[in-house]
Amino acid sequence: MKKIIHIVLFGIFAVALAGLMGFIYLEQGKEPVSDLVINISRPSFDGFLDTAMIKKVLTFADSLEKVSVKDVSLQKIEQSVLENPFAEAADAYVNIDNELVINVKEKTPVLRVFNKKNAGFYIDNKGKIFPLSENYAPRVLIANGYFDVPYRKGHPDVFDSVYHDTPLANLFTLTQLIRKDNFLNAQISQIYVNSKGEFDLVPELGNHLIRLGTMDDAEGKLQKLELFYKKALVREGWDKYEIINLKYKNQVVCEKK
Numbered sequence: 001m002k003k004i005i006h007i008v009l010f011g012i013f014a015v016a017l018a019g020l021m022g023f024i025y026l027e028q029g030k031e032p033v034s035d036l037v038i039n040i041s042r043p044s045f046d047g048f049l050d051t052a053m054i055k056k057v058l059t060f061a062d063s064l065e066k067v068s069v070k071d072v073s074l075q076k077i078e079q080s081v082l083e084n085p086f087a088e089a090a091d092a093y094v095n096i097d098n099e100l101v102i103n104v105k106e107k108t109p110v111l112r113v114f115n116k117k118n119a120g121f122y123i124d125n126k127g128k129i130f131p132l133s134e135n136y137a138p139r140v141l142i143a144n145g146y147f148d149v150p151y152r153k154g155h156p157d158v159f160d161s162v163y164h165d166t167p168l169a170n171l172f173t174l175t176q177l178i179r180k181d182n183f184l185n186a187q188i189s190q191i192y193v194n195s196k197g198e199f200d201l202v203p204e205l206g207n208h209l210i211r212l213g214t215m216d217d218a219e220g221k222l223q224k225l226e227l228f229y230k231k232a233l234v235r236e237g238w239d240k241y242e243i244i245n246l247k248y249k250n251q252v253v254c255e256k257k
Contacts, residue, residue, distance in 0.1 A: 033067050034098040042106040048086035048133050049106050057081055069094050077102065085130040111175045111191075113168070114144040121151045127158045127172050141178065143171050145193030167193050170215050174199060177219055183226055198247075201225075207239050213247035221246040228252045 036058070038051045057080035074092040081090040081104055089105040107130055109122040120132050122140070129151055149166045158168040174191060178184050188210075190202035201210035212221055224246055232252075233240075243255040 031069055031098050033069060033072060033094070033100045035100070037099050037101045039101070039103045040106055041103065043108060044138070046136060047106050047138075048136050049084065049104060053084060054081060054102060054104060057083070069098055072100060086133070088124070088126075088128075109138050109140050110179060111171060112140050112142050113149070113171065114142065115148045115150070116144075116146060117148060117150075119150055123158060123168070123172050123175070125176075127169075129156045129158060129168075141175055141188065141191065143175075143191040143193070145191075146195045146197070147193050167197065170199070174212075174215065174218060177222055181222065181226065183229070184222060187229070206233070208241050209243055211243060211245045211247055217249075224252055 036055070038054045040047065040049050040051070040054075042049075058077065072094060074094075077092040077100075078090040081087055081092075081102065086107055087104050088107045091103045093101055095101055107122075107124040107126075107128065109130075110125050111123040112120060112132075113123060114120045122130050122132065124130065131151065147167050149163065149168055152162055155162045158172045163169065171191060171193075178188050187204050188201050189204045192200040192202060194200055198214055199212040201212055203210065210225060212218065225244070228244065240256060241254045242257045245253040245255070247253075
């Protein structure tokens, strides 16, 4: 009998608690938004986005005191923020102090592409394509050469079928291979697609050209390059060779100046 009474009392308590929480929620919903907090997440201090850009998508940003919490559409805010080409993810919520908090994650560029018509765009660390900015130009790897690939609106991924006959997917893959090695990431500054459709690398230090060739065993070729740099060039000097050729299996062929 006691067990039944305990169950009934617990049920009454749960219903009362739910009703109280519902009342608090409804009352809070009538209150105005007290403030706007915008947080932008990115690897560096400077970037493509700023708070003014995010505020532009909020029609009520300058009159928060007139907007009640219940009238704020968090989903619409997130969708509007994500229409900005530099935003990767967005999360909006109202906290206990009735502050509207918008967290935005900015895209991380890893490659700046210039085609033969000198039209440019970025590729981020997820393989997404997005336009250049008039306000910010990060220091990233550059790719250019004998290819003509305009950014096609509605097709923001390098692996999209519309880019199948272009070097974009290979450029992204090669960039990721370079970036994951701290030494090569600091040493390689440019990827050049030559007239044969093969890849040449331009170093930061040393007046020479690195012929990678095709993407076949690209990771192995880069490992050979790093080993050659650390063993041969440290001893012989950075400017002894004009060409460092990685196209041949299990060897590095160099042309002296």
